[in-house]
Amino acid sequence: MVDTATRLSLLDRVRTSASGAAWEEFADVYDNVIRGWLMAHGVPEQDADDVRQDVMIAVCQEIRNFEHNGRTGAFRTWLRRITANRLRQHWSRKSRDQARKGPDLTQLADQLADDSSRLTLIWEKRHDEQVLRHLLRKLAGRFEGKTIAAFRSIVLQEQPAREVAQRLGMTLGAVRVAQHRVLRALQELGQGLLE
Structure with missing residues (x-):
């Protein structure tokens, strides 16, 4: 994270x-x-x-x-x-x-x-x-709701990716890509806030 x-x-x-x-x-x-x-x-x-x-x-x-x-x-x-x-x-x-x-x-x-x-x-x-909530609020408009929901479910709530994919109607690959994209965006955005 x-x-x-x-x-x-x-x-x-x-x-x-x-x-x-x-x-x-x-x-x-x-x-x-x-x-x-x-x-x-x-x-x-x-x-x-x-x-x-x-x-x-x-x-x-x-x-x-x-x-x-x-x-x-x-x-x-x-x-x-x-x-x-x-x-x-x-x-x-x-x-x-x-x-x-x-x-x-x-x-x-x-x-x-x-x-x-x-x-x-x-x-x-x-x-x-x-700090994470602050960054996620700043990212809200950059991603679809499902993308942020997948990230929150996997990373913050530690739910299995397969269950998240099934619940959100996404493929397992799409869930992994969503997780990676949001994490990368958080890291980029956080460079002005985080060390």
Whole structure:
């Protein structure tokens, strides 16, 4: 499947862009990664929105100082740590009464900051899924519905190609070609987004 680490070119465009197009693309991917992860782990919706906004502000302020070390996942690790720090700050700003009524966000932030925690693995998976969804949305008009459906069924849902071909009324060869064409298009499209 597609390697889903953030590509330097998107980061460069975000750093240097005077227009909002690069930031819109960035937000299209990362707003959902951040907010979705927080809500999936029990952070109340209002708090998740506040933390997400704090993270995006911090990224906006600090992105020029971020130096990619060439390792796959360097940016998403940086973003995950910013999220953990903003989650801690958000929790500390809440009154004690409010804090007692909700989940322990400090513990959640500590686990998110830990590179080897289960929650970090979930963050990584959510990131990869969101980037893939973003790319598939961008490809939607380039392929017939059956072609995308075949790709999703085989690659994402791990269904046997023969079953997919039968269900979609395609030959086995056509299903394999569809899988290959969409994968190649994802790789090409992802070059501007992925490393």
